Structure formats: structure tokens, C-alpha cells
Amino acid sequence: MRTPLVMGNWKLNGDKASVEALVKGLIKPANDATGVEVAVCAPTVFLGMVEQLAAGSKLAYGSQDADVNTQGAFTGENSPVMLKEFGCKYSLVGHSERREYHNETDEVVASKFKAIQENGLLPVLCIGESLEQNEAGETQAVVERQLKAVIDLCGIEAFNNAVIAYEPIWAIGTGKSATAEQAQAVHAGIRQWLAAQNANVAEKVQILYGGSVKAATAKELFGQSDIDGGLVGGASLKVDEFSGIIAAAK
Numbered sequence: 001m002r003t004p005l006v007m008g009n010w011k012l013n014g015d016k017a018s019v020e021a022l023v024k025g026l027i028k029p030a031n032d033a034t035g036v037e038v039a040v041c042a043p044t045v046f047l048g049m050v051e052q053l054a055a056g057s058k059l060a061y062g063s064q065d066a067d068v069n070t071q072g073a074f075t076g077e078n079s080p081v082m083l084k085e086f087g088c089k090y091s092l093v094g095h096s097e098r099r100e101y102h103n104e105t106d107e108v109v110a111s112k113f114k115a116i117q118e119n120g121l122l123p124v125l126c127i128g129e130s131l132e133q134n135e136a137g138e139t140q141a142v143v144e145r146q147l148k149a150v151i152d153l154c155g156i157e158a159f160n161n162a163v164i165a166y167e168p169i170w171a172i173g174t175g176k177s178a179t180a181e182q183a184q185a186v187h188a189g190i191r192q193w194l195a196a197q198n199a200n201v202a203e204k205v206q207i208l209y210g211g212s213v214k215a216a217t218a219k220e221l222f223g224q225s226d227i228d229g230g231l232v233g234g235a236s237l238k239v240d241e242f243s244g245i246i247a248a249a250k
């Protein structure tokens with residue numbers, strides 16, 4: 001039995017006041033969510049605040065990216081060691097916005113996944129196809145290629161300590177979520193492909209769905225047998241909406 005995980009990704013949003021209000025507002029829903037893990041991925045500059053505000057609660061948190069290096073002359077980067085020191089449990093890796101705007105290849109993503117994991121954080125590997133790839137029937141091939149790059153570098157057992165987030169790019173920030181049936185079909189395909197390599201790993205790994213998840217759609221999505229929670233962008237910035245999504249995972 002996999003524990004559902006509801007994770008917010010704030011992306012490049014927030015200021016000190018809104019972060020304080022959001023974290024304070026999420027502590028009770030996170031504490032009350034028996035049998036559900038709740039986490040937020042904050043912009044790096046706010047992680048110290050989140051650490052203090054979430055102290056003693058069940059609200060976990062993480063970063064949205066991490067560098068492959070742990071220290072050195074890499075201006076502007078954040079090391080997984082630093083993120084761990086600030087109490088991060090998770091780090092997103094390979095979000096489609098990083099792949100697109102920062103030219104992160106499958107190989108770069110795999111190297112970051114390795115660095116994140118080796119330094120004690122749980123990587124949340126984001127995978128997913130573009131609209132064009134979806135329409136060409138390439139979804140399964142794309143997600144397999146993205147997963148294979150990590151498995152080639154880290155081995156299938158690496159997914160014993162990692163999370164997968166399937167995010168069809170065409171559903172991100174568009175208000176156009178995949179239907180529960182569409183998402184379930186891809187999640188099942190991912191799990192079957194992993195199972196062919198290691199059935200235990202495939203059975204245990206959490207596979208989140210991301211892409212315009214809302215409180216109104218979460219229950220049906222999370223009710224699917226291979227959907228283990230959500231990676232939530234826009235709706236994670238509002239306490240009430242995100243709380244509704246957390247409640248849907250119970």
C-alpha cells in the first residue's frame with residue numbers, strides 16, 4: 001500500500017508575507033491529513049522561512065531544483081547539501097520548465113537526481129510529454145526515455161528512495177487537466193515498464209500526477225489505482241484550494 005503524497009510547487013511565486021500566510025495556513029491541514037504526506041516546494045530564498053514556520057508540524061518541504069555539485073565555483077546554484085541543511089526532505093528534478101527554459105537534458109537530470117539522492121534528499125523526478133508528442137502517440141516512449149536516463153546512471157533500485165511525477169506538459173498551467181482515465185493509463189504504463197525491471201520497486205514507488213490539479217478534480221484523479229497523489233502548481237498557492245486537494249487524498 002503506497003502512502004499518498006500531495007506536493008505543492010510554488011514555482012517563481014510568493015513574497016515574505018504570502019509565504020508566511022500560506023505555511024501557517026497549511027499546518028493544520030497537513031497535521032490533520034492522517035495517512036497522507038503533504039509537502040511544498042518553495043523558491044530557495046524562502047526555505048529558511050519555511051523551515052522555521054513548519055517546525056514541529058507534519059508539513060514537509062523541498063526545493064524545486066538542485067545543482068549537481070555540492071560546493072565550488074558555480075555561481076547562482078544551490079547545493080543539495082545546503083538544501084538538506086535547511087531541512088528539505090525533497091527536491092524536484094527535471095521539471096519540464098527546467099528542461100525547457102534551462103536546457104536540462106535527460107543526462108543532466110539524471111546527474112542531478114544522483115546528486116540529490118546521494119546527499120540525503122528524495123528526488124521527485126518529473127517526466128511527461130509535450131502536446132505534439134502526445135498527439136503523435138509518443139507518450140509512453142517519452143516517459144520511458146526520461147526514466148531510462150536515470151536508471152542507466154543510478155540503477156532501478158534508486159526508485160526505492162525517490163518519487164516520480166508524471167506531468168503532461170500540455171496540462172501544466174493550462175487549466176486543461178488530463179482526465180483521470182488518461183492519467184491512469186500513463187501511470188499504469190510507467191509502473192508496468194518499471195515492473196519489468198524490478199516488480200518490488202514498481203509496486204512501492206509513488207507516482208504523482210501533475211497538471212492543472214484542482215480540489216474539484218483531485219478526488220477522481222487520486223481514486224485511480226496507479227495515481228498516488230499530485231504535484232500541484234497554481235492551486236498550491238491558495239490555502240483553501242490546496243487544503244481541498246489534501247482532503248481528496250485521504
Ligand SMILES: O=C[C@H](O)COP(=O)(O)O
Pocket residue numbers: 009095167171172173174175210211212213231232233234235
Ligand atoms: O509542478 C507542478 C506542475 O507543473 C503543475 O502546475 P499547475 O498545477 O499549475 O498546472
